[in-house]
Amino acid sequence: MPQILPWPFAPANDTVATPYFDYAATTPVDERVIARMVECLGKSGTFGNPASSSHSFGQRAREQVEQARRQVAGLVGAEPQQLVWTSGATESNNLALKGVAQARGAAKGHIISSQIEHKAVLDTLAQLQGQGFAVTYLAPDKDGAITTDAVRQALRDDTFLVSLMLVNNELGSVTDVAAIGDLVREHGALLHVDAAQASGKVVIDLGTLAVDLMSFSAHKTYGPKGIGALYVGPCANGRLQAQIHGGGHEQGLRSGTLATHQIVGMGEAFALAHELFAEEQARIASLRERLLKGLQGLPLAFNAARTRQIPHTLSITAYSDFALGNALAVSSTSACNSASNAPSHVLLALGLNLAEATRTLRLSLGRFTTEQEVDQAARAIRDALLVPVP
Incomplete structure (x- = not known):
């Protein structure tokens, strides 16, 4: 297993309300x-x-x-x-x-x-x-x-x-x-x-x-x-x-x-979106890098990591079962699949098996995502992946 690096960004008690990381499902109206x-x-x-x-x-x-x-x-x-x-x-x-x-x-x-x-x-x-x-x-x-x-x-x-x-x-x-x-x-x-x-x-x-x-x-x-x-x-x-x-x-x-x-x-x-395009691309790309650094060394894989990707969406699959609870507003698949409790056809087409698809999170960032929320998300995922599920 890769080395687990210390969390460098925020103290454990620096929390906010449940962060929203499901912008791919829908965005709040500006x-x-x-x-x-x-x-x-x-x-x-x-x-x-x-x-x-x-x-x-x-x-x-x-x-x-x-x-x-x-x-x-x-x-x-x-x-x-x-x-x-x-x-x-x-x-x-x-x-x-x-x-x-x-x-x-x-x-x-x-x-x-x-x-x-x-x-x-x-x-x-x-x-x-x-x-x-x-x-x-x-x-x-x-x-x-x-x-x-x-x-x-x-x-x-x-x-x-x-x-x-x-x-x-x-x-x-x-x-x-x-x-x-x-x-x-x-x-x-x-x-x-x-x-x-x-x-x-x-x-x-x-x-x-x-x-x-x-x-x-x-x-x-x-x-x-x-x-x-x-x-x-x-x-x-x-x-x-x-x-x-x-x-x-x-x-x-x-x-x-x-x-x-x-x-x-x-x-x-x-x-x-036209007016803010360059500014948002740079800010969200920076947030993604911060999130990736926070997830570094964890027992997980990044899906479609070698393709050209937008910085807004990140799909990760854990190597073993975990329990995230209500720490984050995230999804494992599209809203349509989630509503029917169906496994992601996208992940299955990618070659993941059913168990791996159920251990997958989609984190999507957006206009109102903050550095504090990114830190809280990375911390919650780290805690979930490093605590064995009973």
């Missing part, structure tokens, strides 16, 4: 975002229906919606008109995958994805398989990456769609969608990217990436739950069938009265 949202509520606010173009109440609401669209586009390098509002990344994924598949009519065909995608993609693809579409699920390599070569080998003459996440929600690993996008574009298929975990954490420039569809969620980026967007690039225009009908909103791709306050919240959240 107070600045809340303030903008409140302006769209109540009689004195911008409460009008954005579709009501015949009076000033609706016109002001529409202006706010379009401003938010520009703010979201600004973070990801898209044109505002290329963004379709949805209720979140789950709906965006459904619209992208089902929309492209069903727009083919009687023609079926082949889709490529991976074993480590979010359930919003995997469950949607399972439904398409039931409708006659063929799906190949790529396995990650030993480092947890979905490689360009794996995509190349899986391509078939009838492959019309590839769907891969940009940042894995459990491992924090980053997929090379730039190289994969060029390959898929050359093949003549469309590339959909689930970027729910990526916005504000990695640079996204849809003006240069060969990506045709990209899903976003506000609540992973300090915005409200219940709002998201789907980027629809030029190659996907006319190749997407709406999934929700009734009014023809959002260029006919997503009907329903626009929730002005939610949309404004997402816009403000993405604008803040």
Whole structure:
């Protein structure tokens, strides 16, 4: 066993309330975002229906919606008109995958994805398989990456769609969608990217990436739950069938009265992410290094450690059983898997067995994580791993 180093950072009695290390599940809404949202509520606010173009109440609401669209586009390098509002990344994924598949009519065909995608993609693809579409699920390599070569080998003459996440929600690993996008574009298929975990954490420039569809969620980026967007690039225009009908909103791709306050919240959240990007990257990278130093020498392994990772997410597996109790707000898997008490399909695809998957923690850092909380987290994990479970 490696040498256990002394804890150098904080005295044992220097504690705070239960630290939150589950930012990958959801983020608290930034107070600045809340303030903008409140302006769209109540009689004195911008409460009008954005579709009501015949009076000033609706016109002001529409202006706010379009401003938010520009703010979201600004973070990801898209044109505002290329963004379709949805209720979140789950709906965006459904619209992208089902929309492209069903727009083919009687023609079926082949889709490529991976074993480590979010359930919003995997469950949607399972439904398409039931409708006659063929799906190949790529396995990650030993480092947890979905490689360009794996995509190349899986391509078939009838492959019309590839769907891969940009940042894995459990491992924090980053997929090379730039190289994969060029390959898929050359093949003549469309590339959909689930970027729910990526916005504000990695640079996204849809003006240069060969990506045709990209899903976003506000609540992973300090915005409200219940709002998201789907980027629809030029190659996907006319190749997407709406999934929700009734009014023809959002260029006919997503009907329903626009929730002005939610949309404004997402816009403000993405604008803040754009403004704070460099500062947050540096601060969270520093916190990660502090956490790693605090965990140095403990009997554990770091999952997907040799891949490119965002600094925000860390997956660790202990060599033996441990009891962390309620010392930290962490998870062992995604919120969707946790809710069903299912083992992580991501960890199993990575090669971990069931016992190892149950001994895994996902720690995710965010905007409001402090050095004191990092110290407390490392201390709690050290204490848990060095005390035998009865």
